[in-house]
Amino acid sequence: xxxxxxxxxxxxxxxxxxxxxxxxxxxxxxxxxxxxxxxxxxxxxxxxxxxxxxxxxxxxxxxxxxxxxxxxxxxxxxxxxxxxxxxxxxxxxxxxxxxxxxxxxxxxxxxxxxxxxxxxxxxxxxxxxxx
Amino acid sequence: xxxxxxxxxxxxxxxxxxxxxxxxxxxxxxxxxxxxxxxxxxxxxxxxxxxxxxxxxxxxxxxxxxxxxxxxxxxxxxxxxxxxxxxxxxxxxxxxxxxxxxxxxxxxxxxxxxxxxxxxxxxxxxxxxxx
Amino acid sequence: xxxxxxxxxxxxxxxxxxxxxxxxxxxxxxxxxxxxxxxxxxxxxxxxxxxxxxxxxxxxxxxxxxxxxxxxxxxxxxxxxxxxxxxxxxxxxxxxxxxxxxxxxxxxxxxxxxxxxxxxxxxxxxxxxxx
Amino acid sequence: xxxxxxxxxxxxxxxxxxxxxxxxxxxxxxxxxxxxxxxxxxxxxxxxxxxxxxxxxxxxxxxxxxxxxxxxxxxxxxxxxxxxxxxxxxxxxxxxxxxxxxxxxxxxxxxxxxxxxxxxxxxxxxxxxxx
DNA sequence: GTGGTCTAGACCACC
DNA sequence: GTGGTCTAGACCACA
Numbered sequence: 001x002x003x004x005x006x007x008x009x010x011x012x013x014x015x016x017x018x019x020x021x022x023x024x025x026x027x028x029x030x031x032x033x034x035x036x037x038x039x040x041x042x043x044x045x046x047x048x049x050x051x052x053x054x055x056x057x058x059x060x061x062x063x064x065x066x067x068x069x070x071x072x073x074x075x076x077x078x079x080x081x082x083x084x085x086x087x088x089x090x091x092x093x094x095x096x097x098x099x100x101x102x103x104x105x106x107x108x109x110x111x112x113x114x115x116x117x118x119x120x121x122x123x124x125x126x127x128x129x130x131x
Numbered sequence: 132x133x134x135x136x137x138x139x140x141x142x143x144x145x146x147x148x149x150x151x152x153x154x155x156x157x158x159x160x161x162x163x164x165x166x167x168x169x170x171x172x173x174x175x176x177x178x179x180x181x182x183x184x185x186x187x188x189x190x191x192x193x194x195x196x197x198x199x200x201x202x203x204x205x206x207x208x209x210x211x212x213x214x215x216x217x218x219x220x221x222x223x224x225x226x227x228x229x230x231x232x233x234x235x236x237x238x239x240x241x242x243x244x245x246x247x248x249x250x251x252x253x254x255x256x257x258x259x260x261x262x
Numbered sequence: 263x264x265x266x267x268x269x270x271x272x273x274x275x276x277x278x279x280x281x282x283x284x285x286x287x288x289x290x291x292x293x294x295x296x297x298x299x300x301x302x303x304x305x306x307x308x309x310x311x312x313x314x315x316x317x318x319x320x321x322x323x324x325x326x327x328x329x330x331x332x333x334x335x336x337x338x339x340x341x342x343x344x345x346x347x348x349x350x351x352x353x354x355x356x357x358x359x360x361x362x363x364x365x366x367x368x369x370x371x372x373x374x375x376x377x378x379x380x381x382x383x384x385x386x387x388x389x390x391x392x393x
Numbered sequence: 394x395x396x397x398x399x400x401x402x403x404x405x406x407x408x409x410x411x412x413x414x415x416x417x418x419x420x421x422x423x424x425x426x427x428x429x430x431x432x433x434x435x436x437x438x439x440x441x442x443x444x445x446x447x448x449x450x451x452x453x454x455x456x457x458x459x460x461x462x463x464x465x466x467x468x469x470x471x472x473x474x475x476x477x478x479x480x481x482x483x484x485x486x487x488x489x490x491x492x493x494x495x496x497x498x499x500x501x502x503x504x505x506x507x508x509x510x511x512x513x514x515x516x517x518x519x520x521x522x523x524x
Numbered sequence: 525g526t527g528g529t530c531t532a533g534a535c536c537a538c539c
Numbered sequence: 540g541t542g543g544t545c546t547a548g549a550c551c552a553c554a
């Protein structure tokens with residue numbers, strides 16, 4: 001899987017990395033049980049500090065996306081990612097809130113906003129088919 | 132308008148403040164041309180430093196939400212906020228991306244996600260009616 | 263003469279006022295010896311504080327654009343504005359410096375920059391003919 | 394690159410700093426991709442507070458002159474500064490207006506004014522050759 | 525009284 | 540080490 005980082009972005013690198021891996025799982029490019037590169041090799045591949053990759057992996061593990069075995073290395077959670085809970089929905093809603101209020105101010109109507117979301121969903125799901 | 136900050140949150144105060152004000156505009160609690168409190172009075176009201184409030188105001192001004200007026204002080208942009216451009220849509224899409232990919236991993240389907248968005252939209256729009 | 267102020271500008275009002283009056287003289291709308299409104303009447307006409315107008319007038323007097331007589335009121339300097347000195351040229355050059363360096367960075371060549379200046383000159387001079 | 398500030402000047406330090414850096418880019422003393430000192434080191438070098446330097450850097454970033462890079466620190470925009478747009482020309486013209494009207498009042502003719510601009514252009518461009 | 529600027533010193537997140 | 544955020548307190552220009 002290709003990892004694309006933007007070092008000029010305001011978004012921290014460890015977060016970008018997390019998002020990319022989650023995106024890979026969403027698209028089916030990374031399947032449950034599949035191996036991920038070791039901290040060391042990934043770090044050198046994408047040219048970032050070991051600590052940065054480690055921080056990403058720890059957080060992904062924490063949220064149930066991956067498992068870290070001392071010997072087997074890192075794998076995508078073979079049981080799949082924990083499903084959305086009401087707590088997750090609440091947190092999601094909290095993150096959507098500022099995006100939606102700004103969009104309303106900028107005169108995007110509900111349908112236009114939903115279309116943007118829908119397009120993204122479709123982008124991920126069609127890639128998923130191919131994998 | 133009531134401002135509610137969470138000083139424990141990881142989200143910087145100046146950003147929370149920006150979001151609250153944008154939300155106020157979205158809900159119609161703050162109308163175009165309406166006065167906002169001065170940097171100093173708002174700062175003392177919500178118990179933060181005046182520089183923090185100033186930073187929020189500067190950024191809101193920068194994005195066209197408010198005007199900083201020599202005589203009248205700070206006002207909501209009377210011409211309304213600049214409408215969504217394709218650049219805005221792109222940036223919005225970029226912010227939605229990780230939310231959607233995580234939701235897919237957690238087995239939320241498109242409809243469930245759109246419902247969350249839709250609920251938020253309706254929350255803002257119904258408040259808007261009352262104002 | 264019409265005075266147009268922008269209260270949302272970052273440029274202080276007293277400076278805008280100074281510039282407008284100088285522009286009026288440059289265009290020949292205000293001729294040497296001509297009366298200017300009193301501080302009071304101008305202030306009420308354009309809706310600003312007395313002190314603001316006074317500050318502008320004092321500075322214009324200081325630089326030789328106008329004379330302030332206790333009784334006759336305010337008049338455009340009947341002897342004309344003092345001509346450009348080398349000190350003036352130096353100060354002018356100092357103000358042009360950042361405009362030119364930014365233009366170079368933005369890949370405007372010398373001719374393009376001179377054209378902008380030339381257009382402004384012509385704008386002022388043609389208005390002058392009509393007056 | 395040598396930075397020269399005038400602490401007595403009415404012009405704010407952060408603006409002087411911005412102008413100096415833009416001038417450095419115009420002269421080719423600072424090349425696209427080149428590193429700029431960190432906020433802290435520059436601040437201590439020129440003897441001002443780090444917030445002052447930070448304000449300058451933020452504004453330069455905002456206008457596309459520099460990038461603030463997570464790893465490399467601060468660099469001159471390697472893609473070059475965004476070219477002049479019509480908006481830029483308009484704003485430039487707005488800033489030139491008072492300079493030109495005052496010069497007309499002081500009986501500088503168009504050619505004399507253009508010569509001042511031209512001299513500055515040549516000063517920047519010849520320094521550019523050497524870099 | 526307003527916002528604009530500057531200083532000084534602190535903590536944190538990131539790399 | 541870096542930049543990002545926040546506080547506290549000060550002075551000034553402006554209206």
